[in-house]
Amino acid sequence: MNFSSKTVEEAVLKIAELPGIGKKTALRLVLFMLKDKYHYTEELVERISKLKEVRFCNECHNLSDEELCVICTSPKRNKDIICVVENVRDIMAIEETGYFNGLYHVLGGVISPLDGVGPGDLEIDSLLKRMSVSKIRELVMAISPTIDGDTTIYYLSKLVSADVEISTIARGVSFGGELEYADELTLGRSISARIPYQERTGN
Amino acid sequence: MNFSSKTVEEAVLKIAELPGIGKKTALRLVLFMLKDKYHYTEELVERISKLKEVRFCNECHNLSDEELCVICTSPKRNKDIICVVENVRDIMAIEETGYFNGLYHVLGGVISPLDGVGPGDLEIDSLLKRMSVSKIRELVMAISPTIDGDTTIYYLSKLVSADVEISTIARGVSFGGELEYADELTLGRSISARIPYQERTGN
Numbered sequence: 001m002n003f004s005s006k007t008v009e010e011a012v013l014k015i016a017e018l019p020g021i022g023k024k025t026a027l028r029l030v031l032f033m034l035k036d037k038y039h040y041t042e043e044l045v046e047r048i049s050k051l052k053e054v055r056f057c058n059e060c061h062n063l064s065d066e067e068l069c070v071i072c073t074s075p076k077r078n079k080d081i082i083c084v085v086e087n088v089r090d091i092m093a094i095e096e097t098g099y100f101n102g103l104y105h106v107l108g109g110v111i112s113p114l115d116g117v118g119p120g121d122l123e124i125d126s127l128l129k130r131m132s133v134s135k136i137r138e139l140v141m142a143i144s145p146t147i148d149g150d151t152t153i154y155y156l157s158k159l160v161s162a163d164v165e166i167s168t169i170a171r172g173v174s175f176g177g178e179l180e181y182a183d184e185l186t187l188g189r190s191i192s193a194r195i196p197y198q199e200r201t202g203n
Numbered sequence: 204m205n206f207s208s209k210t211v212e213e214a215v216l217k218i219a220e221l222p223g224i225g226k227k228t229a230l231r232l233v234l235f236m237l238k239d240k241y242h243y244t245e246e247l248v249e250r251i252s253k254l255k256e257v258r259f260c261n262e263c264h265n266l267s268d269e270e271l272c273v274i275c276t277s278p279k280r281n282k283d284i285i286c287v288v289e290n291v292r293d294i295m296a297i298e299e300t301g302y303f304n305g306l307y308h309v310l311g312g313v314i315s316p317l318d319g320v321g322p323g324d325l326e327i328d329s330l331l332k333r334m335s336v337s338k339i340r341e342l343v344m345a346i347s348p349t350i351d352g353d354t355t356i357y358y359l360s361k362l363v364s365a366d367v368e369i370s371t372i373a374r375g376v377s378f379g380g381e382l383e384y385a386d387e388l389t390l391g392r393s394i395s396a397r398i399p400y401q402e403r404t405g406n
Binding site: 049063 | 205206207208209211217218220221222223224230231232233234235236237243244246249250251252253255256265266268272273274282290292298312
């Protein structure tokens with residue numbers, strides 16, 4: 001692209017480093033900021049700068065403004081059940097459903113030898129420490145149903161003492177989905193892992 | 204969305220005000236900034252902040268770091284031909300082609316009664332002033348081929364003295380395009396505005 005302003009060019013190139021943002025989109029954003037009459041850009045800069053104040057909850061590693069996040073400090077949450085997730089976005093997604101009322105623990109990824117991610121790179125030690133300090137009844141593994149995800153669940157299951165119940169989120173065909181569009185693996189496994197009809201209403 | 208951090212929420216909502224950026228994309232960008240280890244976010248903030256130093260060229264209203272833009276000050280450009288465009292993005296697009304070597308003039312839009320844009324809202328006076336100060340031979344109207352664009356071209360043509368040649372960029376079917384996919388209006392007009400075969404190589 002031909003930029004007549006070095007300042008504009010530098011801003012565009014920097015913004016284009018963001019995931020999913022190309023140069024053309026970056027240029028559109030910069031032109032929007034340049035046209036801005038009502039201090040939008042100043043506010044944007046201020047809010048982005050403030051992001052460095054965001055910390056991660058000392059307990060569950062969720063995004064937080066304080067030492068402990070709003071979920072860990074809430075008196076309404078069930079403290080003896082922990083849902084293990086890969087990242088903070090998964091917490092948002094599960095919270096959105098309104099179906100879970102326990103605590104969370106963010107691993108920060110899954111064990112993935114190909115990507116060079118070992119157990120030491122994940123928040124596994126802090127999970128075991130949490131479980132040794134407070135009485136946990138159940139660990140819900142809300143981990144992606146992939147080879148790496150399954151490896152991570154298996155690894156964790158070996159470390160957790162036997163009196164803690166371990167569950168994984170249900171896997172199978174999507175609600176509202178048509179069988180013919182489900183992939184083979186999902187459909188095949190949902191047949192071999194079929195459940196008695198009476199249980200269908202169990203949450 | 205459920206945000207466990209007010210700071211994150213505020214940043215996401217602000218970023219989602221950008222054109223074409225929704226809340227989900229904004230969240231992905233914020234999470235990228237939060238993960239950043241190598242001062243990306245600081246650099247981003249710095250470059251966006253610097254945008255307020257960008258000015259518009261005093262002559263042609265193109266983006267510029269100085270009083271006059273690099274095109275207006277270039278000794279290599281043809282100074283007696285001005286290409287009139289709607290916005291700075293059009294300049295970039297035309298410069299990209301490498302087919303134009305004159306100067307530009309950014310109107311800042313087109314006359315659009317429905318959107319409440321009158322001639323007084325556009326940089327028309329400054330164009331006339333430029334033309335009174337320096338000898339301009341030709342005015343190339345590189346304006347969108349819409350009703351509003353045509354109105355603007357007509358309005359300008361009435362203000363410009365008769366010894367200045369006025370041209371519009373060629374309209375017709377796209378190069379490399381298939382006739383059956385051209386819209387009716389474009390195809391119809393390109394038939395009624397057909398050109399003798401010999402002229403096909405003329406630029």
